[in-house]
Amino acid sequence: MLPVLACAVCPTCLGAWAQALSALGVGFVITEAQHLALLVVAVSVTLFVSIRRHARSRRKGPLALSLAGSVGLVASHLLGEIEALAWASIVILVAASIWQHRALPSPARPAEQAAA
Numbered sequence: 001m002l003p004v005l006a007c008a009v010c011p012t013c014l015g016a017w018a019q020a021l022s023a024l025g026v027g028f029v030i031t032e033a034q035h036l037a038l039l040v041v042a043v044s045v046t047l048f049v050s051i052r053r054h055a056r057s058r059r060k061g062p063l064a065l066s067l068a069g070s071v072g073l074v075a076s077h078l079l080g081e082i083e084a085l086a087w088a089s090i091v092i093l094v095a096a097s098i099w100q101h102r103a104l105p106s107p108a109r110p111a112e113q114a115a116a
Contacts (some may be wrong), residue, residue: 019097020086020087020090022081023081023086023087035077036077039073039077044072046066046069046070046093047066047067047070047110050062050063050066050067050096050100051063053100055071055082057100059099061099062096062100063096063100065092065093065095065096066093066096066097066100067097068092068096069089069090069092069093069096070089070091070093071089072085072088072092073084073086073089073090073093074088075089076089077107
């Protein structure tokens with residue numbers, strides 16, 4: 001549950017949340033150019049974080065989900081704000097975030113370090 005809550009305020013997901021709120025009718029007062037810039041920044045940060053986490057965990061699944069979700073968000077924007085695609089992409093990004101969090105190597109506990 002904590003990764004989902006962290007995702008709600010994470011700068012990586014702000015573009016996705018802005019689009020989700022916009023799909024619900026709670027749009028922000030921004031121009032189309034500002035919306036596109038926010039989307040590009042959010043997708044770029046999402047991919048950067050996903051690639052860094054992939055480098056730590058070496059698991060390709062979460063990275064592939066992040067790529068799919070990011071492509072879906074961009075496609076939904078470019079194809080005329082397709083809400084179903086936007087929502088599916090947001091769900092995919094949240095699932096990727098949770099999977100990435102679970103895929104990260106856990107730090108060794110103090111008792112395990114002392115035994116080693």
